[in-house]
Amino acid sequence: MKTQAVVSRLSQNCYNNKVVIEMNCLICVGVAQRVMCAGPWEERDCPVCGRYRISDELILALMDQGQIFDVLKVRGWLDTRRTEGFLPCIQSPEGLLVTVVEPTSTPAQVK
Template identity: 75%
Template sequence: MNCLICVGVAERILCSGPWEERDCPECGRYRVSDELILALIDQGQIFDVSKTRRWLDDQRTAGCTPSIEVHEALLVP
């Protein structure tokens, strides 16, 4: 399986709900909403790897697996 952020090799984690969860050696463990994945595909967008990794690191200070939803992502054409 591939990382949804950097496209490197990542482990897919089974989770309930409308999410894809990955554990990447470079990006760490995170969830991305199915809605966001579809929006990215529809718009031909990808994550900005360095910005997303920084955001994930900031979110991990709360001690839980970060979840990226549409309202938290920047979809720039």
């Protein structure tokens, strides 16, 4: 009986015949739906960032390094891929991460 209730609840949350679960967006950390997909990917459908996939390997690497995405850069990259007719899949973080600039110990001089 309990199993039947879980199956019933899961079947109500389908998107194109895929099970979806409420999660966080891996880009902006807002509320998003996790779309179950095959392979070494995490797929999300965010109301702001849209639908995309990120490789499991990249997610783990970013977590290990304490890196985060630059939200505006990633959204722009995703939009470009969508105009090409593809579901965007992020495998490499090149150019998509927040760049931290260390402050200098001496103030810059204006000439």
